[in-house]
Amino acid sequence: AQKITQTQPGMFVQEKEAVTLDCTYDTSDPSYGLFWYKQPSSGEMIFLIYQGSYDQQNATEGRYSLNFQKARKSANLVISASQLGDSAMYFCAMRADTGKLIFGQGTTLQVKP
Amino acid sequence: EADIYQTPRYLVIGTGKKITLECSQTMGHDKMYWYQQDPGMELHLIHYSYGVNSTEKGDLSSESTVSRIRTEHFPLTLESARPSHTSQYLCASSEFWKGNTEAFFGQGTRLTVV
Numbered sequence: 001a002q003k004i005t006q007t008q009p010g011m012f013v014q015e016k017e018a019v020t021l022d023c024t025y026d027t028s029d030p031s032y033g034l035f036w037y038k039q040p041s042s043g044e045m046i047f048l049i050y051q052g053s054y055d056q057q058n059a060t061e062g063r064y065s066l067n068f069q070k071a072r073k074s075a076n077l078v079i080s081a082s083q084l085g086d087s088a089m090y091f092c093a094m095r096a097d098t099g100k101l102i103f104g105q106g107t108t109l110q111v112k113p
Numbered sequence: 114e115a116d117i118y119q120t121p122r123y124l125v126i127g128t129g130k131k132i133t134l135e136c137s138q139t140m141g142h143d144k145m146y147w148y149q150q151d152p153g154m155e156l157h158l159i160h161y162s163y164g165v166n167s168t169e170k171g172d173l174s175s176e177s178t179v180s181r182i183r184t185e186h187f188p189l190t191l192e193s194a195r196p197s198h199t200s201q202y203l204c205a206s207s208e209f210w211k212g213n214t215e216a217f218f219g220q221g222t223r224l225t226v227v
Contacts, residue, residue, distance in 0.1 A: 035215055035216075037218075043201065043220070043221050043223075044218065044220055044221070045203065045205070045218035047215040047216075047217070050215060089153065091155070091156065093216075095207075095216075099144055099161070099163060100158060100161060100171070100172075101144075101146060101158070101161075101205070101207070101216050102158055102172065103148075103155055103156040103158075104155065105154075105155045106153075106154070106155050108153070
């Protein structure tokens with residue numbers, strides 16, 4: 001069975017500082033993909049970054065990077081140089097061989113000026 | 114820009130009414146998903162489809178039903194709406210398990226049953 005866990009319901013970060021959002025996962029499939037999405041208060045889901053289970057390097061997309069530790073089954077999102085517009089809910093998601101895409105509980109990030 | 118559309122965006126309806134939430138995508142994606150999300154909470158997978166004539170139940174039990182007669186269309190139906198169905202419903206699509214293809218989401222339908 002697949003499972004995604006985000007243990008931080010809420011996080012605060014000062015503007016221009018970096019922040020790490022935690023995500024752990026569980027699956028018995030050797031091939032899987034991990035995703036992070038951002039959901040602002042308006043409700044839309046915005047794709048941020050992807051990491052494949054066979055990728056050797058950690059994924060990066062602009063200010064977003066994914067700290068992938070396969071042995072520990074963790075896929076933490078790092079946001080560098082936080083901006084006020086980063087305030088939103090962030091979801092970690094996983095898709096394994098079954099094709100189901102499941103999400104974690106989410107973390108609400110608030111960026112302080 | 115994602116080409117996946119949900120209608121209506123907002124719906125207020127009385128108890129007992131039958132409703133259909135529409136979801137269409139023009140990207141030719143095989144996989145489509147329906148999620149239910151209460152405000153500030155996680156997304157629960159309620160239905161998904163591998164392609165035409167394929168539908169599967171998700172991890173959260175739902176009284177809704179879905180159909181996939183055409184690749185681009187994945188409607189969700191509630192035969193008899195109840196206040197407990199009040200929630201946001203999000204539709205998504207992706208290519209069929211192909212590397213780093215993310216799921217694209219529609220804008221969502223906010224359903225209120227009174």
